[in-house]
Amino acid sequence: MGLTKQYLRYSPSAVFNVVGSAKCNVVFLDIEGTKSKFCAVGACEHVFVWDLRKSEKHLVLQGDKHEVTILAKSPDKRHLAVGYHDGTVKIFDLTTTECTLTFSGHKSMVSALSYDQSGVRLVSGSKDTDVIVWDIVNESGLFRLKGHKGMVTQARFMKNRNILVTSSKDTFVKFWDLDTQHCFKTLVGHRAEVWDFVLVRDERRLITGSADSELRVWEIQYLGQEDDFQSDSAKKSRLDIDGEEEEMLLKCTKLGSVIRQGRDRVVGMSTDHTGRILGCHGIGTTLELFRIASDEEIRKHIHKKEKKARKKLRTEGQEEEGTVGIEQTVEDELPKLNIIKTNSKIKAFDSVMDANGKVKILTLLTNNTVELYSLDTNEKGLQATPVSKLTMPGHRTDVRTVCFSSDNTAILSASGESAKIWNRASQHCIRTLSCDYALSSLFAPGDRHVILGTKSGKLQIFDVAAGSLLEDVDAHSGAVWSISMAPDKRGLVSGSADHEVKFWEFELVTDEKYSSTSKRLTLVHTRTLKMSEDVLCVKYSPDQRLLAVALLDNTVKVFFADTLKFFLSLYGHKLPVLCMDISADSTLLVTGSADRNVKLWGLDFGDCHKSIFAHDDSIMCVQFVAKTHLFFTGGKDKKLKEWDGDKFEHIVTLEGHHAEIWCLAVSPTGSHVVTGSHDKSLRLWEKTQEPLILDEEREMEREKEYENTREEEPVVPGEQNTEASMAGKKTMETVKGAERLMEAIEVYKEETSKLEHHREECQATGKELLPPNLNPLLMAYGATSPGRYVLEIIKRIKSSELEESLLVLPFSYVIDLLNILDVFIESRWEVELSCRCLFFLLRVHHGQITSNQVLLPVIDNLRKNAFSKVSELRDTTGFNLAGLEFLRKHIEDKEEVTFFADATDRFKTKKRKGKKKAILSIKM
16 A cells, blocks of 8 residues: 555644624623623624723634624623524533534524523524524524524513414515414505514514504504413414404504614614613614603603693684694604614614613624714713724724744734734734725834735735834835745835836834834835736745736736846736735745636646645635645635645635635744634634545545535324424534434343343243343443433433434334333333423324234333323422421521512512602691
8 A cells, every 4th residue: 555645733722803693683791790891792603702991802612614794782791692603503501602502493593682581592593584482491492483484583482471483585574473373463554665663662562664664653553362372282283263363462553654764674672671762774884763651651651741731722722622732652652752863874783771870882783893983872962882893803894915934823803994913822912003994915124014915006015013004105106916025035026006016125224203213114115027917926936937917818927037137927817916925935826816716837847747626616715834735715605725735635624714815924934823803803723743544535525525414304194284393403413413313222131132042041940040131332331231321322312303303213113212201111211201202203104003913012011101100290299399388488487588589579569658658647
């Protein structure tokens, strides 16, 4: 066997430069007892928790590889629900930062996420038009609600009723009765998409935001209060009889509209936790605030209006006849409070009100900024005051160029408005330098200065220590697309869109403005090379013999660096070469083009060694690893790839970015790679000591492709209702869970037959023989018997994936499993879990089980056992509850202290009664 070349793996090391992704929302978090100190925001695949007072990262909730699309905080203040682009929902514990639950049910991005008031249930809506209700306690999906024809934009539970309200891009708002899992009312009064809604004033008002400047206000009237106490079966029977459930629960009538100042569509609406302030924003930079008036405030306002009207009548000389009739309008219920103008477009916001009536408003902007505003609602006409901004940890616009310092300790990144220098080890921003739109960059020799090539044609020289601009050199009349350091470190070359390549030398000059004692760095223009087309990229060969110039006419021209005589013309690309690099031994030139191909050229004769179709979109950047023929390419297809320039082999694809990669830099030692992308993130990749085997990589890629091939939804036997269905979906995990269960059933059958055979032998011989050896699998799981082993396997299947795993089982295994479940229930092993499996299998395979005569005794036995053991479990639970209640009362009587949640409510009601008594005694 021949020797194979060994490569070392590059692994993701850090994500930085992101304050908040523009595809996610922002939420205040109640940590350490403060409501407005911490906020959570999506940052690519992670969730960052920022300390707003210190402008520091407090926590990082690690994601896998899919982008975060929505966040929802739990009422218990300890958990955060996170929805991802691939349709999964994860629940994180904020104290440990660990993911405690994962729900997989949606096929595409999660677009709506909300907890119920108790924090026990979670609802998620998706781009796949489905709404799923999840049970947090049981860690499983309750049901999937189907009915919308467009992306679900919002979903909220009603606080006092078991009703769910959802809105969608299909223009409808739907009301779902969660007892019957049925949509009993659909609002059809919108002409365009419904982007968001809120329920206010004790859920008697519904406010919806659509694609116009109107906020529509709907009145909700609850009918048949006694129906709340009816059983589900009674509701279903009524539904079957008359089909008029619309009149059974609530009526929804339009009251009117409030006109927003913005003319664009509504992007988001929300109220603070008290329900007194409503915020609304569109695509632009304006956030509008409304006060949600109470009944008392509305009465006072109408009374004032009536007084004014009477006064006006008196001044006009008209006599009052009876009372002046002033009708209550929608504007009386939603008076405008204030308008906040931000520096950039608003993506999302959150608000919180303190006890003094001050509102803190947190806005996430599309330019990678989080801003905090404060507004006092008690004083009229006050403007919102900016409190803090999170800007330091990131660029406002896309990073267009990156490079490493010569000692590999610092990273320079430059964008449309600034350049930042980062500590590579900690990823902290050391310096921020205000600059023009930067397109190319490098550290000057000694790493004390930074030189940037800009879109305006200037070369800007910055002093790193002082963080100041030393000089603006008017180098070109067009954009400076590329600058390259001379290998002798004495100068640099710049290539521009003005068809010129200019050569510059470093020089130290005396500048009184800079310093009276020391000299500063400047650039002196020495030579100019005129070209026929725009210059897109220039590169010196490391031996300083050649200079390569990429032009807009799809060719690369190679010149001798000393005489500037023409040497080679490299042509073959169908679109312009956007990037190129020359290997350390000056023998290979690699070019990346907009035609998605990478070409390797020999610099001796200009022959094309290999043309590789490398990416699915334009290749934006390419660079060799120092002292090797390995190189990295980054493209608009979001992928970073490593290649072997000798064998022309693709080594590995590094996936992580969620948008186009604009630039990359490989460290001088080759131990790190940094990439900048349109998703606003800078990613650091670190070389590990883990060897990488190509065959294994290809196998993993094929597995990933297979996993991504979506299958149609399985037809669940016995399901007739098309409106509600199972919450889970078939994934690799559910298939693996089913395979493990099938293997466990086979082992169970094998082991029980062994034990039965051993028992028969003992009876035949009349002696106690040595028991047979246990299967190694049983020993591995620490199971004492075959039944315990099967139970352990079932327990290890995630609760949210259990139904889907059972659904995959062939019917022959279902028969065996029913017998095993009978043993579990009879032995009182995990009765609740066993019954859950049993009822699901009976519902799904009802037809086959009832028609199978062999299973009749098993089912009869199961019926008796399940009924008796569940009754026992229920009695035990009831006894324990009664015991706890007794202990609570006993302790309260003993210590005269009220326990648990209702203590504060009782205290408040006592206080109110005391006040009423005092008022009555004064009146008397």
